[in-house]
Amino acid sequence: MATVEERVEERPDFSFGDQSVAASYDNVLVPLLFTPWATQLVERFKPWHGLTVLDLATGTGVVADMLAGHVGPAGQVTGADINAEMLALARQRCAGATPPVEFIEASAQSLGMPDASVSVVVCQQGFQFFPDKMAAATEIFRVLRGGGRVIVTTWCPVADCEYFGAICEALRRVGEVAVSDMMRVPFDFMPAAELASYFEASGFEHVHVRQEQLPFTIDQGVPEAVQVAYATPIGPKLRALPEEQQREFRHALTTLLGELSQDGQTMGRMASHVLSANKPG
Numbered sequence: 001m002a003t004v005e006e007r008v009e010e011r012p013d014f015s016f017g018d019q020s021v022a023a024s025y026d027n028v029l030v031p032l033l034f035t036p037w038a039t040q041l042v043e044r045f046k047p048w049h050g051l052t053v054l055d056l057a058t059g060t061g062v063v064a065d066m067l068a069g070h071v072g073p074a075g076q077v078t079g080a081d082i083n084a085e086m087l088a089l090a091r092q093r094c095a096g097a098t099p100p101v102e103f104i105e106a107s108a109q110s111l112g113m114p115d116a117s118v119s120v121v122v123c124q125q126g127f128q129f130f131p132d133k134m135a136a137a138t139e140i141f142r143v144l145r146g147g148g149r150v151i152v153t154t155w156c157p158v159a160d161c162e163y164f165g166a167i168c169e170a171l172r173r174v175g176e177v178a179v180s181d182m183m184r185v186p187f188d189f190m191p192a193a194e195l196a197s198y199f200e201a202s203g204f205e206h207v208h209v210r211q212e213q214l215p216f217t218i219d220q221g222v223p224e225a226v227q228v229a230y231a232t233p234i235g236p237k238l239r240a241l242p243e244e245q246q247r248e249f250r251h252a253l254t255t256l257l258g259e260l261s262q263d264g265q266t267m268g269r270m271a272s273h274v275l276s277a278n279k280p281g
């Protein structure tokens with residue numbers, strides 16, 4: 001049987017390194033999905049005052065921007081990401097941040113930062129994409145100071161992230177199994193026990209993983225929610241389908257989302273694993 005890494009590696013097309021994907025991510029998914037989750041994370045792990053924080057897989061910088069407002073003048077925030085397209089938008093978002101946010105283009109497996117140089121590493125919905133997760137956990141351990149903390153979030157399977165489950169199911173109904181499997185990459189391949197195991201094996205203590213939930217809400221209802229599917233990283237694959245098949249996909253997704261949404265705005269629940277652990281002091 002293929003390992004988790006091989007299963008993800010089989011779908012190399014799932015990429016944030018494309019300008020249109022980065023722009024759609026920032027314009028559509030960040031306000032709808034990643035901002036509410038970032039707000040919850042930053043609130044949950046307060047206080048941040050005076051801390052030196054690395055936002056790993058910073059994307060377009062939503063977590064880094066919020067953290068800059070919380071660490072205050074005595075603190076420092078660095079955002080790292082492998083994709084220049086995401087970092088360009090992160091720099092724009094954080095242009096006025098105080099203290100200024102520094103951004104580095106680096107892979108999670110090799111950050112190029114000094115040993116023991118940060119007090120917290122935060123990674124919101126990035127860990128599941130790292131090709132060598134053990135190397136990434138080891139690198140996080142290396143850059144943290146003794147007594148420092150790591151906070152990592154990864155989505156639960158699509159059965160618990162119902163809007164994305166509906167996209168996967170609609171794609172299967174129109175015969176697009178490969179694209180459906182691609183949409184599952186951020187969700188289905190990071191069981192909680194496996195997530196914890198990388199941090200336990202790299203020397204962290206007090207490794208805890210809990211599940212948190214938030215509703216996924218789209219004010220304009222189902223028609224807008226169908227369009228949002230085109231703003232995910234599979235958007236280019238959807239637009240490349242023949243128009244007739246796209247119509248069938250939109251019809252199937254409209255039906256599935258109609259069944260999910262109770263109040264016309266909530267497109268089911270989203271659930272995420274939230275890991276926290278400490279480097280021994």
Ligand SMILES: C[S@@+](CC[C@H](N)C(=O)[O-])C[C@H]1O[C@@H](n2cnc3c(N)ncnc32)[C@H](O)[C@@H]1O
Nearest residue numbers: 016034057058059081082083107108124126129
């Ligand atoms: C779903 S986005 C999350 C971005 C951000 N943390 C947020 O909450 O909006 C995943 C990010 O992981 C980044 N990424 C994927 N593989 C990476 C790697 N090996 N090293 C660093 N970043 C990576 C992608 O470029 C993308 O920006």
